[in-house]
Amino acid sequence: MPSAASHPAYPAGLRLAGRKVVVLGGGQVAQRRLPALLTAGADVLLVSPTVTASVEAMATAGEIRWERRRYRAGDLEGAWYAIVATDDAEANTAASAEAEERRVWCVRSDDADAASAWTPATGHSAGVTVAVLTTEPAERDPRRTAAVRDSLVHALDEGRVAVPRQGNGETPRVALVGGGPGDPDLITVRGRRLLAEADVVVADRLGPRDLLAELPPHVEVIDAAKIPYGRAMAQEAINEALIAHAKAGKSVVRLKGGDPFVFGRGMEEAQALAEAGIPCTVVPGISSAVSVPAAVGIPVTHRGVAHEFTVVSGHVAPDDPRSLVDWQALARLRGTLVILMGVDKLGAIAEALVRHGRDPETPVALVQEGTTAAQRRVDARLATAAETARAHDVRPPAVIVVGAVAALDA
Ligand SMILES: C[S@@+](CC[C@H](N)C(=O)[O-])C[C@H]1O[C@@H](n2cnc3c(N)ncnc32)[C@H](O)[C@@H]1O
Numbered sequence: 001m002p003s004a005a006s007h008p009a010y011p012a013g014l015r016l017a018g019r020k021v022v023v024l025g026g027g028q029v030a031q032r033r034l035p036a037l038l039t040a041g042a043d044v045l046l047v048s049p050t051v052t053a054s055v056e057a058m059a060t061a062g063e064i065r066w067e068r069r070r071y072r073a074g075d076l077e078g079a080w081y082a083i084v085a086t087d088d089a090e091a092n093t094a095a096s097a098e099a100e101e102r103r104v105w106c107v108r109s110d111d112a113d114a115a116s117a118w119t120p121a122t123g124h125s126a127g128v129t130v131a132v133l134t135t136e137p138a139e140r141d142p143r144r145t146a147a148v149r150d151s152l153v154h155a156l157d158e159g160r161v162a163v164p165r166q167g168n169g170e171t172p173r174v175a176l177v178g179g180g181p182g183d184p185d186l187i188t189v190r191g192r193r194l195l196a197e198a199d200v201v202v203a204d205r206l207g208p209r210d211l212l213a214e215l216p217p218h219v220e221v222i223d224a225a226k227i228p229y230g231r232a233m234a235q236e237a238i239n240e241a242l243i244a245h246a247k248a249g250k251s252v253v254r255l256k257g258g259d260p261f262v263f264g265r266g267m268e269e270a271q272a273l274a275e276a277g278i279p280c281t282v283v284p285g286i287s288s289a290v291s292v293p294a295a296v297g298i299p300v301t302h303r304g305v306a307h308e309f310t311v312v313s314g315h316v317a318p319d320d321p322r323s324l325v326d327w328q329a330l331a332r333l334r335g336t337l338v339i340l341m342g343v344d345k346l347g348a349i350a351e352a353l354v355r356h357g358r359d360p361e362t363p364v365a366l367v368q369e370g371t372t373a374a375q376r377r378v379d380a381r382l383a384t385a386a387e388t389a390r391a392h393d394v395r396p397p398a399v400i401v402v403g404a405v406a407a408l409d410a
Pocket of ligand 1 (some may be wrong): 288
């Protein structure tokens with residue numbers, strides 16, 4: 001056989017679903033490789049006297065079979081692929097020889113030159129798997145392949161490397177993307193990628209507005225707040241705009257603040273699109289309900305202090321017959337109350353909570369424009385929260401946190 005050392009590896013995508021893969025050794029190498037093997041659907045047999053806690057959890061969950069012993073000849077019978085990564089050099093050499101004998105492709109963590117296969121640095125984005133191999137085995141300098149992989153995945157995430165759409169590109173589609181609370185770094189990777197692929201973006205006032213400036217000039221950005229019609233009709237007009245652009249064959253992103261399904265009217269848009277026969281993808285976002293308190297160091301739960309948190313809309317006053325919120329019940333809860341859209345009605349809300357039994361001295365934090373450059377926090381007590389908010393000119397958008405967590409310090 002010619003020396004393998006002078007030849008580069010031949011790349012191939014192994015389709016391992018239902019096929020036996022043997023992993024020898026249950027340490028860090030196994031822990032790192034197992035998730036991808038499981039994603040590929042491999043039938044994994046792990047042989048090792050000891051394993052890490054994560055590997056043990058996979059065995060307990062029935063995701064892999066674990067034989068609690070050392071390697072012995074014959075272990076590779078019926079295998080298509082093997083990963084040899086024990087801490088016993090002799091066992092590694094013997095297993096590697098068995099793999100060669102049985103024609104089983106075999107990766108070796110201790111001696112890449114002696115192995116018949118190398119593990120590429122892999123990553124996934126935009127429905128693409130990136131696998132990077134160099135002429136040297138990655139095992140020898142994993143940082144090199146990992147760096148190339150990271151650059152490629154990052155470029156795909158941000159849409160800097162184009163992935164042509166499937167089909168003829170004319171299938172209408174809309175993505176309802178949760179943009180997070182405002183900081184452009186707090187959108188999900190998927191959301192950011194869809195934004196980079198969009199032809200039309202319908203954006204809210206809240207959310208990561210800075211990202212819009214990065215869009216290429218051909219992308220049409222529609223400000224949802226400025227869509228004509230009266231206020232009551234605004235949602236209908238937004239729905240119509242989404243449908244019209246999707247039907248024109250455009251890739252449409254509806255960029256919303258926070259999470260689309262947390263006081264975001266996302267479901268109304270999803271329903272309107274479904275009625276029009278347009279497929280819609282929902283991309284969850286980081287809701288301001290949790291992230292804005294976190295941005296100023298307030299945990300919505302804390303062991304021994306608050307074991308529940310309730311998120312409530314404060315846009316309708318408690319005594320308004322249209323209110324769907326049971327403020328009396330909320331006043332009896334001992335955990336954290338997170339109020340969105342509550343600045344205007346804060347006086348009535350605080351009064352109702354106190355009247356129904358919440359301690360007037362309960363700490364309150366008002367966090368305006370959280371995670372943006374204009375973020376500010378004002379602290380108060382429940383009984384005087386509205387007064388304090390007025391004195392400090394707190395304006396929407398703000399998240400109001402009521403509860404002992406608002407007085408915690410790191
Ligand atoms: C219509 S709701 C939308 C909530 C959004 N879907 C979410 O999950 O965060 C708007 C309210 O969210 C809160 N909000 C959103 N972004 C915020 C931010 N960056 N800072 C403070 N409050 C914010 C405010 O209470 C605002 O009035």
